[in-house]
Amino acid sequence: MVLRIHFTAEDLLGTRFADGPAPLMELELAVAMLQRPGADPAFARRTRLLGATAARSVVPLTELVPVTGAGPFFLDPLSVDLEHGLESVRSSTNALVRRELDRICRNGLPVTPLMRGLANGDRQAWRYLESSLRASHSALIDAVWPRLRTGFDIDLAWRGQVQREQGLRGMLAGLYPGSRWHGSTLEIAVSRQLDFRLEGGGVLLLPSAQWTGEPLCGPLPDGPLLLVYPALTLLPHLPEEAPAPGAAPEEPVAALLGRTRSAVLRLTLREPTTSQLARELGISVASASEHARALRRAGLVSTVRAGRAVRHSCTLLGHRLLAAARSPAPQPAPAAQGRR
Known part of the structure; x- marks a missing residue:
């Protein structure tokens, strides 16, 4: 396919x-991630940390958002903030709502009373949906929004480098x-x-x-x-919070990729197998494979099969990134002394 x-x-x-991550799009993706079997443990932990009230607020959205993440278009408009996004949701035309609900049902979601209410323009159903969106956004997105923005900015910076x-x-x-x-x-x-x-x-x-x-x-x-x-760089690998004032700055590649992924990239200079990566870093083979896959997606690592093993090597782009990180940052020129 x-x-x-x-x-x-x-x-x-x-x-x-x-221009940046979209609040309701990220909410829809978060709801889909909560339903994905075998998700990264750091993502799965979010489900366990939800309080009972917050967990109940997410339930209506699981009726609309499948595990694939391909929910109805009227639910995830691109907007600069939550309020603008909710206004777009409220102003969705009935034709769009019916068409999108029909699409997600044809793709496997069962028809529910909430869907029927939304399709029929029932005010109570739409108030219920807005309440769920607000509460779920508060539970799933608010606390991680700065990190989502950081992940977005890191990706754009890297794609710009690749494009050059x-x-x-x-x-x-x-x-x-x-x-x-x-x-x-x-x-x-x-x-x-x-x-x-x-x-x-x-x-x-x-x-x-x-x-x-x-x-x-x-x-x-x-x-x-x-x-x-x-x-x-995915959410589990982004720093939980900014360094404290006066703290030593994080190593540049680790700041870009996350500490574990940075270590994986450096180890690929030796062309290790996936098992060797896992053993060196004290992580599971599945986790080592996922990190290598992400680096390969970024063009930093190439992978070849050698018999039963898989070996990973640093690409030219990866070498350049590591070399740039080793180079000292340029120092500003001293200010010229003017005459008095």
Whole structure:
């Protein structure tokens, strides 16, 4: 299965990144992550930490958001803050609501009384949905919002570096493992068959630091195709809080990738196997494989099979990142002394 995005020259020129993470989009992705089996333990821990009241507030959203993350478009508008997002949800047309509810039900979600109420424009159902969105956002997003923003900024900085090294096509192909260009068509390996012809609308790229699933996409009302993909550094690997004033600055690559992932990158200078990575770092083989996969997605590591083992080696881009981190930061020139 593959997702195909057919570009024109105009589409490539119009491809850009979103201005920042979107509150309701991140909420929808968080609800999907809570339902994903085998999610990163740090994500799964969020479920256990939810209080009973907060957990109940999330339940209505699980009726609308499947584990794939592909919920109804009216539920996750791109907005600068929560209030603007909720206003967009409230102003959704009945035609859009019915069409999107029909789509998610055809894709496997059971019809519920809440869905019927929303489709019929029932005011109580819409008040119930807004209340759930507010309470769930408070429980799942508010506390981690600064880290989500950091993850977004890190990803944009890195993609800019990749684009300078490999061009726009190289950057787009590196957004998700297994992606490649076939002529002017970007093919992304996913579990479903999808085709999008942009025809001048371009693509709006939105990295999410809490989404670990396949890229999600759909046309926005104003023309571009929205493509949501996992950010380079995910929420569990972002620092819980900023360093205390006066504390030593974090090593640059660790600040970019997270401490464990930075250590994995450095170890790939020796071309280790996945088992060797796990043994050196005291982590599970599955965790070592996931870290290597993320670095491979970023173009920092390449992986080859050697018999029954898999070996990971640092790419030229990875070497450049490590070399840049070792270089001393340029010092500002001393201020010129003026005459008195």
